[in-house]
Structures are given as structure tokens and as C-alpha cells.
Amino acid sequence: MYSFEPTDEQKMLIDAVNRYALNDLRRKAHEADEGYGFPQEIIDKGWQLGVLQGSIPETYGGFGEHSALTGVLAAEEMSYGDLAGTLAVLTPALFALPILACGSEEQKKTYLPPIAEGGWQPYTAACIEPFFDFDLLEMRTIAEKKNGHYVLRGEKIYVPFANEARQFLVYANLEGRTQGFIVDPNTPGLIVGERQKTLGVNALPIYKVSLEDVIVPAERRLGGVNGCDLNPVFDLMRLAMAAMAVGVSRAAFEYSRDYAKEREVFGVKVAQKQAIAFMLAEMATEIEAIRLLTWEAAWMVDKKREEASKQAYLAHIGAVDMAMMVTDRAVQILGGHGYIREHPVELWMRNGRGFAMLTGLGII
């Protein structure tokens, strides 16, 4: 059967996340962007919505089952408030969800309960690398097996909260295959560099992390001694980006739509000009199209369909273009005012460019 109606439970979650997104994230987004961070109490409040905790089963300290579809709905709604804030609130998921998806039983029992049962804590992951052709499937950070343990070597960037991390999940290339390694922050050779500044998501504290012959015990390989297939994790990363792209785009669309209905030009509202109205119509159509693509991909991931990975990839690719198109137009519709930082659209446009290269910074 086809249906486009979220469950009552999902609707309640969306409602709660929406209130937080508007009342907390959106309200503070400008300040956080300029001041390079959200106050901790805002992040804690977002954590209390239980988006991650609700994805972790009771056995591991959570209160629900993982659902990519529910995750997609929540991620869209939260990033409708602010992208950097969403990534900050969900940073512990970067560590927890891959363990939930691929970890050994022992890893799940060790690492998940302290995350799910506690308050927001900076568990994080080091994924992205400083190369234009960075590829999840072909990383330049190398893992080598030596004397019964692993040695990691490479450069990572965009590692959220690395300066205060409780644990890292580090992705590295082991004999041509991307694998995950759980790395204690105090391990010799793991060097957290300076905080990085980027085009957007300034409110998310991200750092360089160098791995100089970092020794990781064999049992800290994600999935245990034989490792695991990380493709399902990458699917969840792509879906997160796609969903957040939809959220940010929706914010930009609605803001520019409302502005266009207020702003007078030649004796009418600027929205009454077809040049503007048609732009808005295309933005709305594009957002809805990619939202549905993301929903379907998430549904396929949950149902473990064969095409799920391809579909998640397509949703992400589509979302990348959609977000740029929509956020660019939002700025355009506000004209000169769109370029002024007092309006949020320029921030959304800067964030809108990020969805291709931030894969690995979000997961649902």
C-alpha cells in the first residue's frame, strides 16, 4: 500500500521537534552563527527530545527501535530550525548509530547505555578528510593490522566536539575497505587540531584531527574482529543529509514566501509578480519532490530493500541540488535584504551549499 501520512507517534515527535526548532534553534541561530556556538542548555534541550534515545532499543538503554523514516522526519524538522544546531544535538548519534547498526554485541552493551541513559555527551566521529574528492568508500586515512592491533594514520577534518570528545569513531581504509574504529581520546598519536571555520554551520564546533600511528586494540574495530559492512551506515548518513537539506530549504522557502507577501513593489506585493511567484512555485515543488524521494529511500532502508543504498544515494544527490537552488532563490527573492546578515536567508544559502561535503557529519 502507498501512504504519505506519518503515524500518530511520528506526528507527535514532529510537533515536539518543530517547537524546539522554532523556539530554540531558530531564535538563537543568528547569534550562534556569529558567536560560533549554541549555549549548552539549548543543545541539552534538543537532546531531551529523545530523537537518538528513541532509536536505541531498551536492551541498550534507549526506549525505541531504530527507524530511518522516523529519523528522516525528525531531522527535517529540526534542521528547519537550524542546521548547525541539529548537527550539534545529533553529534552523539555519529558514534552511537554505527555501533547500533554494525557493532558487536559487546560493543553495543559497552557503549550504547551510557549514551542513551545520560544527558548529551560529546561522543563523536571522524569521517571527512581534506581532499576535494573525499570518498566514503575510498578513504586516505589508513588502518594497518600489526601485532594483533590496528595502527591508524591520516588526517581528518570537520570532527564535531573533538576537543572534548568522550570517544571517537574513526573511519579508515583497511585493505581497500572502509572500516570503523573506536578510539579513546587519550590514545597517543591522536592529535586534536584547531577549530575550523567554514562557509556555513559556524555554530557547530568542528576540529582537525590528526592520526599519527594511533594504536587501536583489535576488539575496538567496529563489528569486532571481522569488522562489518558499513554501507548501511553510509545510507543513514546520506539520508540525514537529504532530510536536513529538505528542512533547511523549507525554512528558506517559507521565509522568502512570507517576505514576498509583505514587500511592496510598483504598488503590489512582490509575490504578485509572476517572476517571483513562479520561483516560489518551483521551490515548493522541488522541496516536495526531494522530500518524497528521501521518505521512500528511508522506507526502503527500514525494509532492507535491495535498492535502498542506491535510493539513499539518489535522494542525497537530489537534495544537494535542491538545497542550493532553493536557498539561492530565497536570497534572490529578498534582493539586497537577502544579502544582509540580519535576515537568515544568507545563512541558509551558505548552509545550503554544504550538503554534498558534510556527509559524515550527520546520521539518522
Place this chain on the structure above:
Amino acid sequence: MIEFEMPKPIAQQRYVLQTIAENMMRPVSRYFDEHEHEIPWDYINFMHMAMRATGAGSMAPSSEKKEGAETEEKKEKRPPIGYQMLAFMLEMLSWGDVGIYLCTPGGGLGAAAVEAAGTPEQKQKFLARFSEEKPVFAAMAMTEPHCGSDTSAIRTTAVLDRNTNEWVLNGEKIFVTAGHKALVESNGFVVVWATIDPSAGRAGIRSFVVEAGTPGVKVTKLEHKMGIRASDTASIVLQDARVPFENLLGSPEIQPDTSKGFKGAMATFDATRPLVAATGVGVARATLELVKELLAKQGIQIRYGLPRSKLTNIEREIIDMEVMLRSAWLLVLKAVWMADNRKPNPLEASMAKLRAGDIVTKITQRAVELMGPIGYSRDYLLEKWFRDAKITDIYEGTGQINRLVVARNILGYSGRELR
């Protein structure tokens, strides 16, 4: 619950339709493209037989039938999927050949109009013919030589002759899809849009069922077109054409301050636009599949999962096409799902239509370019689909009209506020 599981009846129907598309449409696709105005009777007779056998009458999902089958439905507690079935059907048949699909007997847009605006008696009277022995066609006559999208400017008049209680229609209609088959080749009808009060503007517009054989109705011309050549596009002249009073769909009363009658007629589009969008998606899918097949022949497989910087140009193009195709289809699916569940869907219907029109033209245009001399050659159907595709962006509301509808909906503007 959000779900994307294809219902079994749709999967079964789809399988059958694919066989028809592959065996009865594709092999004659080129022939009917090159022999404009010849009628694909083999396909028509087969489809008519098949539809009679399965109890499908007109192409529009009949609310009457649903009520009749209510007991069964209640027992199984299945949500209605009539429009979804139809969207899948049109997508697959258009994947076969959209020109030939447009020759499918049954109601087409004409029956859809009767379904949307007719009384139970009218439905009974006009739709029964589709399940008779011979194939029957119906059409919608809206466009006039001086006006297309601006239907409120219609000049064809309908005047009530109180002595005989008949409407007397005068005017000229053009671009009537299947108009020839409806009026000349079968015992069908055309739904003609006319004004019953030229001074009332939109409020005066009504639709009338004009049956084959009505004196004063003449097919005067068959157009020569860029694509969908298997489908006839007729000009119809109405000269003192008389139809019974009860052939008016909806109410004859004019409420000057509202455009209720007009709006009622426009509601037809909420049902038909996603369906036309589905036909565009079918052409786009055919194109993309053939392009991938031709690439595979030259040893090129598309690699998914790579960052864009690592993709070849061809891969990037194909992946973009897949995004366009699937997301447009999902918009169609949502719009027909809403129609099935009786949720108002003018916004979604127009979104689906405008997106489908966009993507099918883009995909077919890029495909011809990507495939180079092969794409441009008549040895393959790509150049034909390029021509067939364009109409999706034009009929049943141009891309621009649908943008206008979407814009009015999202802005909460009336036609006066956003012209």
C-alpha cells in the same frame, strides 16, 4: 503510516500492461509515428476486449462502481486505489507508446469530466457505452482558436431553447485529443466547454456532453503534430448543434459573484493532471532505460555511491535523470493517493504535472544529446520520445499555468491577486 509498498493488484496489472506495451505498442511505435492519422485498431480492439473482460469500463475510476462494490470493500477494509491503478496504467502504456496510449478506448478526459462533474444519472447515461461491444471514445473540447489556457475567454456559446428544452451550441474548438475517434469513428461523445452567459465571464462557463451523430457537429481538421502522431487532434465546428437540457454537466444556474460552476469544471484537472503527469513519467522512464541499455552495450555501467567529483559526465547525467524521474513519479503518486482518499489536491496535482512536464522534456532532450548520432537517428525511438515528450509540458495546462496554480496555492492568492 508512510509506506511505499506497491499493492498487489497494481503489481499484477502492471505485469499485464508491460506485456501489452512490449508486444502491441513498441513494435508499431515507429509505424504509427510515420503514418499519421492511421488508427491503431489492433491495439484499440485488443484493449477494448481486455477492458471489457476485466469489467473496466471508462478509464476514470467510477465512484458508482465503488459504491456498488462497497460490501466487498468493507469486508476487506482496503483503502481505495482506483486513481493509483490508473496512474500506474497510464505510466506503463506511455512507456510503451504515448501516442498509441492516447488511442486507448474508454473515456479519457471526456469521461473524467463526466465523472468529476456529472450527476449519477448523467454518469449512467454517458458512461455505460464504454462497456458495449465496440470500442468507444470520448474527448474534451476546451481550447478555441483564440484561447488555450485562458479558458474563461471561451466564445463558444450555449443558448437554451425553452421551446424544446435543448441547448444550442455554436462555436469552434481546436486541439481536441481523440475528437475524431469520439465523433466519427465511434459512438462516443465530446465534452464541450461553452458559455451560457458571455457577460458573466468565468461564472458563465459550463461543460456539455455532445454525442456522436449530433446534427451540426463537424470534425473539420486533423492536425499534423511534432509528436504523439498516433493520436488524433481534431478541430470541431458546432453550428446550431442541439443537445438535450440534461447534457449540461453540473448546474445551469449562474451565481454572478462566484465562479462556482467554473471551479467545478476546473476540479476535473485535479484528477486528470496527475494522470497526464504519469504519461510523461512513462516516456521519461522509457528513455532512461534505453539510454542505459545502449550505454551497457558499449560496456558502460553506472556507478552509484561515488562523490560527484569522481563520476564521469555520463554517470552524472544518468544519476541526475534518475533523481528527476523518481521524484516526479512520487509527486504523481502522492497526488493520486490524495485523489483516492478524497483529499483536496489541486496543489499536488499541479506540482506533479509541472514537474513531470519539466523532467520528461529535460530527460528526452539530454538523452538525444548524450547518445549523439544514435540519439538523433530514427533507427532508435529516442528522437521520437523527444518529440512525444514536449506535449506533456503543454496539454492539460502548460507548465506555466501549473506554476500559476501552485503559486496561488502556496501564496493563498486568488486569480485576481496573482494574474
